[in-house]
Amino acid sequence: MKTKKADDQRDSQVESRATGQVSTIGIASCHRSGDSTASFAQGLFDGIACSYDTWAQVLTFFQYLRWRRFLVSRMVPRPRNLVLDVCTGTAGVALEIARHHNGQIVGLDICHSMLEAGRGAVGKTSLDGRIQLIQGRAEQLPFPDETFDTVVFTYLLRYVQEPNATIQELSRVLKPGGELLSLEFCIPESSWIRALWLMYNRVVMPIMTLPVSLGWHRVGRFLGQSIWDFCQRCPVDRIAAIWRENGIPLVETRRLFQGVAIVMWGTKRR
Ligand SMILES: C[S@@+](CC[C@H](N)C(=O)[O-])C[C@H]1O[C@@H](n2cnc3c(N)ncnc32)[C@H](O)[C@@H]1O
Secondary structure, three states, rough: HHHHHHHHHHHHHHHHHHHHOEEOHHHHHHOOOOOOOOHHHHHHOOHHHHHHHHHHHHOOOOHHHHHHHHHOOOOOOOOOOEEEEOOOOOOOOHHHHHHOOOOOEEEOOOOHHHHHHHHHHOOOOOOOHHHHEOOOOOOOOOOOOEEEEEEEEOOHHHOOOOHHHHHHHHOOOOEEEEEEEEEEEEOOOHHHHHHHHHHHHHHHHHOOOOOOOOOHHHHHHHHHHHHHHHHHHHHHHHHHHHHHHHHOOOOEEEEEEEOEEEEEEEOOOO
């Protein structure tokens, strides 16, 4: 009982940190107050790394891989491509890119356990010579300016304090004429689908994840609120505007699965 109580206390601390608050600077900056989101993300993903790929598929009604494939299908083919996959996690996106495009891929993630799972996944393929996985933060990329032909990021912006500054950093390492692509969760636009989405996220997912593991239950309770809060303070139009402010003038978007996910892509000004 004591252990469960301690777990519950830790969970509620995690959740209250995750929820964050709308910045006093307002929607225009998308800034999020609160303490370290980096250590929060590390803790959250540490607890689910081993079973990440399986449960990500189940909890998204087997859409997760489809969304990833659509994202990679938007990548412009290049004869010699140097790609940065930010938030590579278990390297699913990096592997998908390696299967469909030429070149080398660097996968970067803040969480050691996710990267270890990724190394295992990459090691099982014949693509390991083309994928390098490194630990690092999206907010401070360890690369010189204009290094990559393509930069991809997935499910990142809810975990950073300042989406504006992070997108600026991603654009910094992208070559002029290079492509930036993202995949994020979103809120459905249709009101009745949104009602179903809310019920799934607020009621079904917390219950469904309860018998899986403590780590997944934490995700099950955190995810819906996190998506909701982020989309309120930083709607899609605002994100597209941030891309434009950071040198990516034409931003294309596609909502997937009734708007539950969104893919964005654009080319950096030469
Ligand atoms: C939802 S997972 C996505 C993993 C993978 N891209 C996929 O599609 O399966 C999000 C990942 O972002 C990583 N992450 C969160 N904040 C980060 C940051 N500030 N810098 C780098 N990685 C971060 C987490 O560790 C986690 O592995």
